Amino acid sequence: MFSDSVRLVDGAGLCSGRVEVKSHQSWTTVCEADFDWQDAEVVCKELGCDSPLTLQGALFGGGKLPFGTKKFQCKGTENRLLTCRTSAREEHTCTFGKALGLICSEPDAVRLLGESSRCAGTVEMFHYGKWRKVGKDFWSIAAAAVVCRQLGCGSAVASTVRAPERNETELGVATDCMDSKSERWKCKIFSNSSLRTDAGVICSGLLEKPNISSSTPGRLSRGCNFTITCSIQPQYPGGSFYLTLPWNNRSHTKTAVNHSASFLFSATDDSFQGNYSCVYENEVTFQNVNFVVEDQWNFDDWFPGPFIHNFSSESEPLFLSVTGFPSSAFITRMMLVPFLMLMTCLTIFL
Numbered sequence: 487m488f489s490d491s492v493r494l495v496d497g498a499g500l501c502s503g504r505v506e507v508k509s510h511q512s513w514t515t516v517c518e519a520d521f522d523w524q525d526a527e528v529v530c531k532e533l534g535c536d537s538p539l540t541l542q543g544a545l546f547g548g549g550k551l552p553f554g555t556k557k558f559q560c561k562g563t564e565n566r567l568l569t570c571r572t573s574a575r576e577e578h579t580c581t582f583g584k585a586l587g588l589i590c591s592e593p594d595a596v597r598l599l600g601e602s603s604r605c606a607g608t609v610e611m612f613h614y615g616k617w618r619k620v621g622k623d624f625w626s627i628a629a630a631a632v633v634c635r636q637l638g639c640g641s642a643v644a645s646t647v648r649a650p651e652r653n654e655t656e657l658g659v660a661t662d663c664m665d666s667k668s669e670r671w672k673c674k675i676f677s678n679s680s681l682r683t684d685a686g687v688i689c690s691g692l693l694e695k696p697n698i699s700s701s702t703p704g705r706l707s708r709g710c711n712f713t714i715t716c717s718i719q720p721q722y723p724g725g726s727f728y729l730t731l732p733w734n735n736r737s738h739t740k741t742a743v744n745h746s747a748s749f750l751f752s753a754t755d756d757s758f759q760g761n762y763s764c765v766y767e768n769e770v771t772f773q774n775v776n777f778v779v780e781d782q783w784n785f786d787d788w789f790p791g792p793f794i795h796n797f798s799s800e801s802e803p804l805f806l807s808v809t810g811f812p813s814s815a816f817i818t819r820m821m822l823v824p825f826l827m828l829m830t831c832l833t834i835f836l
């Protein structure tokens with residue numbers, strides 16, 4: 487999102503750089519002393535970015551513009567920086583090293599790698615223009631909960647750590663995301679040059695949503711048979727399906743064969759009208775990890791793997807209506823049965 491009053495320059499993208507504010511048709515550099523975390527939240531919001539990650543002087547150089555003379559006093563709820571209250575800066579000298587740099591989290595500033603699901607794996611965060619792994623420092627179930635919510639993966643089932651795949655030490659980051667109840671991304675990222683463990687997370691939304699289909703799409707004929715098929719993209723072996731039914735019940739469970747299962751229904755009547763959905767369940771095992779489970783709040787107690795958990799995922803609802811007359815085959819059957827009974831009676835009588 488473009489703003490004509492504030493910008494971040496010399497950064498890796500729109501959401502990072504040296505803070506500059508437009509005043510009287512000219513751009514001025516912001517002094518580190520004139521800005522706080524609430525001011526940064528407003529700037530990130532105005533630029534269409536997520537919450538601030540890093541606020542530091544000389545982060546992106548000193549710039550060539552003059553420094554502004556106002557101190558911003560935002561509450562963090564404003565939509566534009568220039569709507570915040572300001573006061574005159576007491577000291578009018580800002581050195582080269584005090585030019586304020588800001589890094590806001592981008593919409594996809596976090597990702598998970600290493601598993602077949604987008605909702606589990608090793609955490610990587612976009613930091614200083616590069617994707618970097620997260621170390622164990624500050625990592626907790628609360629931080630994992632923020633990651634799961636950011637990715638739309640439900641709640642955190644476990645936060646994990648494991649040894650890196652490579653032996654050499656890699657430049658990574660440490661992150662502090664203790665505000666687990668926040669709906670926005672509010673994590674502070676710190677450089678961490680001694681990364682020796684990879685932080686990870688397992689979210690409740692581990693499984694993809696299954697698909698649901700009917701042999702008679704959208705409409706059922708009274709008295710006829712129909713089949714509902716549940717299927718899911720190949721992700722983990724095994725698992726099972728059951729159906730939620732319109733009459734406030736659930737079907738029996740069927741083992742998934744080739745990642746699908748079919749349910750046959752007969753003698754359709756009006757009670758069959760309503761919403762159906764497929765529920766897929768699977769027990770997934772994670773090897774070679776140390777983990778903290780959801781209700782374990784002592785972050786220093788990491789339990790050795792394997793980690794085993796039962797996951798479930800439900801499809802979008804499928805509405806089926808019962809309308810019209812029975813099919814021609816059903817009508818023929820209904821007419822043929824009385825006719826045959828009549829002919830049998832006549833034969834016996836004669």
